[in-house]
Each structure stands twice: as structure tokens, then as C-alpha cells.
Amino acid sequence: MRSNKKQGTRDAGASWFKVGAVLGLLFLHIPMAFIILYAFTTEDKSYEFPPPGLTLKWFAVAWERQAIWDAMLLSVKVASIASLTAMILGTLAAAAVSRSRFFGRESISLLLILPIALPGVVTGIALRSAFNIVDIPFSFWTIVIGHATFCVVVVYNNALARFRRTGASQIEASMDLGADGFQTFRHVILPNIATALLAGGMLAFALSFDEVIVTTFTAGQQTTLPIWMLSELVRPRQRPVTNVVAVVVIAVTFIPILMAYYLTRNTDTVAGGGK
Amino acid sequence: MSEALATTVTPGPSLTRRLSGFLYSHPHLLLSVLLLPPLLWLGIIYVGSLLALLAQSFFSIDEFSGMIVHEFTFNTYRQLFSPANMDIVVRTASMAATVTIGAALIGFPIAYYMARYATGKTKAFMYLAVMLPLWSSYLVRVYAWKLILSKEGIIGWAFEQVGASWLLEMILALPVIGGASLSVSYIGMFLVFLYIWLPFMILPIQAALERVPPSLLDASSDLGARPVTTFRKVILPLAFPGIVAGSIFTFSLTLGDYIIPGIIGSSRLFIGQAVYLHQGVAGNIPLAAAFSVVPIVIMAIYLSVAKRLGAFNAL
Numbered sequence: 001m002r003s004n005k006k007q008g009t010r011d012a013g014a015s016w017f018k019v020g021a022v023l024g025l026l027f028l029h030i031p032m033a034f035i036i037l038y039a040f041t042t043e044d045k046s047y048e049f050p051p052p053g054l055t056l057k058w059f060a061v062a063w064e065r066q067a068i069w070d071a072m073l074l075s076v077k078v079a080s081i082a083s084l085t086a087m088i089l090g091t092l093a094a095a096a097v098s099r100s101r102f103f104g105r106e107s108i109s110l111l112l113i114l115p116i117a118l119p120g121v122v123t124g125i126a127l128r129s130a131f132n133i134v135d136i137p138f139s140f141w142t143i144v145i146g147h148a149t150f151c152v153v154v155v156y157n158n159a160l161a162r163f164r165r166t167g168a169s170q171i172e173a174s175m176d177l178g179a180d181g182f183q184t185f186r187h188v189i190l191p192n193i194a195t196a197l198l199a200g201g202m203l204a205f206a207l208s209f210d211e212v213i214v215t216t217f218t219a220g221q222q223t224t225l226p227i228w229m230l231s232e233l234v235r236p237r238q239r240p241v242t243n244v245v246a247v248v249v250i251a252v253t254f255i256p257i258l259m260a261y262y263l264t265r266n267t268d269t270v271a272g273g274g275k
Numbered sequence: 276m277s278e279a280l281a282t283t284v285t286p287g288p289s290l291t292r293r294l295s296g297f298l299y300s301h302p303h304l305l306l307s308v309l310l311l312p313p314l315l316w317l318g319i320i321y322v323g324s325l326l327a328l329l330a331q332s333f334f335s336i337d338e339f340s341g342m343i344v345h346e347f348t349f350n351t352y353r354q355l356f357s358p359a360n361m362d363i364v365v366r367t368a369s370m371a372a373t374v375t376i377g378a379a380l381i382g383f384p385i386a387y388y389m390a391r392y393a394t395g396k397t398k399a400f401m402y403l404a405v406m407l408p409l410w411s412s413y414l415v416r417v418y419a420w421k422l423i424l425s426k427e428g429i430i431g432w433a434f435e436q437v438g439a440s441w442l443l444e445m446i447l448a449l450p451v452i453g454g455a456s457l458s459v460s461y462i463g464m465f466l467v468f469l470y471i472w473l474p475f476m477i478l479p480i481q482a483a484l485e486r487v488p489p490s491l492l493d494a495s496s497d498l499g500a501r502p503v504t505t506f507r508k509v510i511l512p513l514a515f516p517g518i519v520a521g522s523i524f525t526f527s528l529t530l531g532d533y534i535i536p537g538i539i540g541s542s543r544l545f546i547g548q549a550v551y552l553h554q555g556v557a558g559n560i561p562l563a564a565a566f567s568v569v570p571i572v573i574m575a576i577y578l579s580v581a582k583r584l585g586a587f588n589a590l
Contacts, residue, residue, distance in 0.1 A: 013502055014392050020384025025401070027381070028408050028473060031419035034429065038422055047425040049432045089313040096309035100302065108310075111317050118574070119531015121547040122325075122567045125554055129331060129564070130324035149321050152313060181295030181305075203410060210412035213534065216551075226414050233418055233538055246415040257410045261403060 032250065039243035047239070058240040067228065068245060075209055075225040078140070082147035083155075083204035087197060089148070090155025090204075098163035115150040123150065124217030131218070138220030146218035147211060151204035158200035158264070159193055166192045199263040202256035210253055225249065332564035343560060351561040355569070360549070364569055367546040370461070371529035374468040375476075375522045381469070382476035382521065383514075389477075390484035405481075409474040417535055420467045424458040424539065431457075454541060464540035471535070472528050476521035483517025484510070516585040523574075523581055530570045546570060 039058060041051035062068055090112075097108055115123050127146050136142060166189070174184040212226035219227060225245065232242040298305040334343050335350040354360070389401045408416065423429050434443040447453040447460060454460030487510060495505040533547025544552070546569055553563035 013506070014388075017384050017388045017392065020381075021388035021401070024381050024385040024473075024477075025404050027470065029404065031416065031423060031470065032411075034422045035415060035419050046427050047422045048427045049429040089316055092309045093313040096306055099309075100306055102306060108314075111322070112313070115317075115321055117527065118325075119527060119547065119567075119570050121531045121533050121550050122328075122571060123321075125550055125563060125567055126324035126328040127320075128554070129560055130320075130327050133327055145320060149317065152317065175299070180292045181299055182291050206410050210414060212414050213532075226412070229414050229418070230534070233414070233421065242418070246412070246418055249412045249415050253411050254407065257407060258403075261406065265399070 035243055035246045035250065039240055039247050041240055044238050044240050058238070058244050061238065062241045062244040065241070067223070068225075068241075071223050071225045071228040072248075074140070074222060078143050078147060078224060079205045079208040081144050082151055082208045083201050085144070085148040086151035086155045086204045087201045090152045090200060091159050091193070091197060093152070094156050094159035094163055098160055112153045112156050116153055120150075120211075120213030121217075124214040127214070128217040138218065138222075140222060142218045142220070143215055143222060143224065146214045147208040150211075150214065151208055154204045154207060155197065155200035158196045158203070162193045162196035195263040199260035202260040202263075206253040206256045210249060328564045328567065331561055332568055334561045336559050336561055341558060351565045354562060355565045360566075363544050363546060363549050366543065367530055368573065370465065370468065370545070371526045373465060374472065374529045375525045377465065377469045378473050378476040378525045379480075379518050379522065382473055382480060383518070386477045386480035386484060386517070387510075387514075389481045390487075405474050405477050409478075413471065414534070416471055417467060417538055420463070420470065421458060421538060424456070424463045424466070426456040426458070428458075458539055459541055461540060464536060467535050467539050468529050468532070472525045475524035475528065476518075479520035479524075480514055480517040483514050483520070487513045519581050519584045523577065526577060527570070527574050530573060 037051065038047065040054045040056065041048075042053035042055050043051060044058075093108060093112060097105060124146070127142075127149070131138065131142055170188055170192070171184055174188045175181075179187065210226050212224075212230055215224055215227060216230070223231075226249075229242060229245060229249075232239075232245075236242065298308065331343075332351055333347050333349070334345055335348045336342070337344050385401075385405070389398060389405075393401050425431075431440075431443065434440050443457075446462070447456065452461040452465075454463075457463040457466075491509060491513075492505055495509050496502070500508065531547050533545065533551050536545040536548055546566060550563045550566045553559045553566060
């Protein structure tokens with residue numbers, strides 16, 4: 001393509017696509033700037049533009065609110081346990097699928113992908129009615145179960161791509177040199193898949209940390225941070241406080257996503273390509 | 276590493292060593308051990324729940340007591356096919372289709388530029404720029420549009436600044452898609468859906484375009500095709516499976532969403548909201564279950580068509 005760049009018509013086409021691409025990317029990113037801007041506005045009853053004045057006081061107000069701290073702590077706890085569970089289950093499934101061919105191998109990918117392929121509302125209501133049927137009260141653990149279910153595929157995808165790249169010869173060499181299966185796993189397989197696992201775990205954490213659709217169905221009285229935000233969106237109290245929390249959520253989810261990207265960027269399959 | 280190995284290798288087979296040897300000589304057993312936990316989790320918790328939900332759609336609710344009658348009946352499905360409920364289905368499916376078309380139109384230039392022209396740092400930057408919104412908070416991104424679309428927000432302000440408030444009012448006065456302000460109109464809802472699901476359209480198109488070999492384009496131009504012809508006859512057909520793959524996501528995600536129609540747009544229900552309301556306030560689990568079967572069936576049909584169009588090779 002670049003060898004053709006001398007052609008005038010090609011350049012004209014390229015610049016049109018460039019304009020389209022730049023506009024499209026601006027559309028994807030400018031809205032987030034308003035979240036940040038409105039965290040500093042002095043007006044807390046409406047979303048007046050331009051903001052009549054700028055202040056830092058909402059950060060102090062948010063800092064003082066115990067409800068926000070509780071919600072954040074709960075979200076971090078849920079996301080940690082859900083992504084750890086997903087890392088174990090996802091790695092096991094990826095190891096099995098990458099090692100061997102067996103009956104029903106294709107259906108396993110489908111089974112894993114189903115929780116995010118089907119609309120969240122279906123996953124949510126299915127889990128909720130199942131919990132009701134077997135009389136499990138809604139709690140911290142029902143939220144974790146829901147989150148882990150749709151996080152498995154994220155780890156699985158990352159781990160599977162890495163397993164496929166790791167040659168079977170390394171494992172055979174380790175075995176030939178006298179290591180048993182556990183030692184081979186600990187000293188050969190794990191170092192090879194570690195970054196992919198970590199990347200998958202971080203994406204799962206980000207996914208769980210701001211999940212709201214399934215959570216509304218699987219939470220009882222518990223308020224995770226997204227649930228707190230949703231209730232503020234429906235019935236606003238001090239609007240800029242919601243923005244302050246939104247800014248925190250942006251920061252908390254961006255860091256793991258960026259780290260996952262840098263952990264896997266020099267490999268054939270970059271983390272985050274598919275959700 | 277060798278030291279660690281030396282300390283763990285003890286004379287005489289240890290228990291772990293015997294276990295691993297046993298598993299190594301029985302690969303099927305090892306496979307089962309690996310597969311059992313994820314299969315149990317997803318098979319029992321997830322598929323079990325889905326089947327239980329499906330079963331409940333064949334129950335019905337007693338109109339007087341409000342209790343669920345545990346007898347096989349098609350009554351709930353009859354209720355689902357009432358004109359009011361079909362309205363909801365058609366409304367949701369139309370929105371999903373419009374969003375999909377919009378996402379394809381806006382997403383294609385980005386994907387095309389990423390795949391064909393961008394190199395090195397630009398490409399990495401663009402990839403991140405598309406991927407970050409995909410993973411960042413859904414709720415925060417919806418909230419951003421509440422700020423933008425509100426009556427006193429930036430869009431109204433911008434129209435006022437250029438003296439075009441009459442234009443905005445004219446757009447809002449349009450039947451069906453208009454409303455009192457952008458945040459309670461279908462136009463606003465369309466914009467938010469478009470914004471939220473756009474990355475899901477860009478990435479599969481980009482993946483499909485990346486796979487078009489440059490030699491094919493050279494061959495086309497060597498045979499005398501002008502760039503426009505090459506684009507239409509070579510690039511677009513090869514990108515099409517990618518567009519279909521992206522449309523699976525945009526269509527399915529719009530179909531099942533219930534947060535966006537609740538926050539932006541008119542008070543008319545979408546499928547997701549109907550599911551939510553029927554299971555929650557109304558306590559009508561059978562009807563909620565029947566409603567949630569609708570997106571599953573629509574997507575099953577959609578996926579079987581998409582498979583024929585070769586979309587799965589582009590995923």
C-alpha cells in the first residue's frame with residue numbers, strides 16, 4: 001500500500017479516510033472529557049454548559065461520604081475474588097482445549113463465550129431465578145458467582161492464545177530431563193503463560209469492577225460502586241459528586257487495561273481485542 | 276531454577292510425583308481433571324440457570340392470586356404475542372438495526388485507516404484508542420451523554436452560539452424520533468447506543484481488512500482497475516464478513532440493553548426493560564422469562580445467517 005502512495009488518487013482516498021477516522025475517534029473520546037469537566041462545576045442542580053464556575057469542593061464532599069467508600073470497597077472485593085476465580089477456571093479450560101482434541105471441544109468455546117454473547121439481562125435474570133429456586137439468599141457471594149461466570153472467557157481467550165504459542169517441545173524437554181508434571185507446570189508452563197494470565201486477570205478485574213447489568217439481578221442489599229452510580233443517575237442528589245466517583249472509576253479501570261495491553265503487546269494476540 | 280528443581284527432586288517417588296506420573300500416563304484422566312472445574316461451573320451454574328429460566332416461560336401466572344402456576348402452558352407465550360408486547364419487540368429490533376447500520380458507517384473509515392494506512396506508533400495509538408472505551412466503564416460512558424444531551428448541556432449551547440437553535444427545535448419536533456429534549460428522544464438514545472457499541476464494530480472490520488493481502492490490490496490495479504473500483508470490487512467484499520461479525524455484537528448488545536433506554540430516551544419500553552419490570556415489580560417471572568427468550572431466538576437466527584456469510588472466520 002505504501003508503495004502506491006505516489007499515486008494522487010490514492011492519497012486523496014487516504015486523506016478522506018483519515019478525516020473519517022479522526023472524527024470517529026473524537027466521537028469515541030470527547031464525551032469522557034465532560035465527565036471530568038463537570039466534576040469541577042459549581043452548579044449541582046443541572047448540567048449547565050458552560051459551567052458557571054469551577055471548584056474542587058466536590059472531591060472533599062465525595063471523600064467524606066461513607067456510602068461511597070463502602071461501595072468502592074465492595075466492588076474491589078468482588079472484582080478481586082471474581083477475577084481470581086476466573087483466572088483458575090479460564091486457565092484450566094484453556095490448558096485442556098489447547099493440549100488435546102476431544103469430543104465436544106468446539107462446544108467448550110461456545111459454552112465459555114455464552115455468558116457475554118447473550119444479553120446481560122438474560123444472564124442476570126437466569127441467575128436470579130436460579131438462586132431463587134434453590135433458595136440461595138442474595139449476598140456478596142451471589143454477586144461474585146455472577147461476575148466470575150462472565151469473566152472466565154476473558155482469561156480463557158488470553159491463556160489459550162499463549163498456550164498455542166508455547167511449543168509442546170519445551171514441555172517434552174522438561175519431562176525428558178526428569179521433571180514431573182507439577183514441576184513442569186511450575187518451572188516451564190507458568191513462566192510462559194504468566195503475562196497472558198495476568199493480562200487476562202486484569203481485564204477481568206476491569207470488567208467486573210464496573211459491571212452493572214448482571215449485578216442488579218444478583219445483588220441483594222449490597223451496593224457496588226456501579227449500582228451506587230446507577231441510583232444516582234436515576235435520582236440525582238449532588239450531581240458533581242457522581243462525576244467525582246466517575247473520574248475515580250475511569251482511573252481504576254484504565255490502569256489495569258493499559259497494563260494488560262503492555263503485558264501482551266509484543267505477542268501475536270494482543271489482550272483486549274475481543275470482549 | 277535448577278536449585279529449586281534439585282531441592283524438590285527427592286530420592287524415591289514422592290506422592291506428587293507418583294500422582295503426576297499417573298496423570299501423564301492417563302491423558303484422558305488429566306484432561307478430565309483440567310476440564311471438570313470450568314465445566315461444572317458453567318454447566319451447572321450457567322446453563323442450568325438458563326434452562327430453568329426457559330422452563331419457567333412455559334409456566335403462567337394466576338391473574339387473581341399473582342402466584343406462579345407450575346403447569347405446562349403456552350398462555351405466557353400467547354401473552355407475549357399481544358400487540359403491546361410485539362410493539363416492544365419491534366421497537367427494540369428497529370433500534371438495534373439502526374444502531375448497527377450507523378456503527379458500520381462510522382466504524383468502517385476508522386477500521387480502514389487502521390488496517391491500510393496507519394503504521395508503527397500511529398497504529399498502536401489507534402488500537403489503544405479503540406480498545407480503551409471497549410473496556411472502560413459502561414455506566415460512566417452513558418453518564419457522559421446524559422451531561423451532553425441535557426437541555427442546558429453542550430449541544431443546546433453550541434446550537435445557540437451559532438444561532439441555530441431553531442434547527443435543533445425543528446429536529447426535536449420531528450414525529451417519533453423527536454422529543455422535549457435530546458435526552459428524552461430516540462435520536463439521543465441512538466447516539467448513546469452508537470457511542471457505546473462502536474468499538475465492537477471497528478475491531479472485527481479491522482481484523483478482516485488486515486487479512487487482505489496487498490498483492491491482491493496490486494493485481495487489481497495491474498489489471499487496470501482504478502482505486503475506486505478496487506475498493507468496491509476487492510476490498511469491500513473481503514471486509515464484508517468483518518462487518519457482519521461486528522454487527523453481531525452491536526445488534527445483540529442493543530437488543531438486550533436495559534440501562535440506556537431507562538436513562539436516555541422516552542418512557543416507552545425496550546425488551547430489556549420489559550424483562551426487568553416483569554421479574555421485579557410485577558413479579559411475573561414466566562412473562563419475564565418468555566421476554567428474555569426473544570433476544571435469544573433473534574440472535575440464534577441472526578447467527579445462523581451470519582455463519583453463512585462467513586462472519587465467524589472474521590472473528
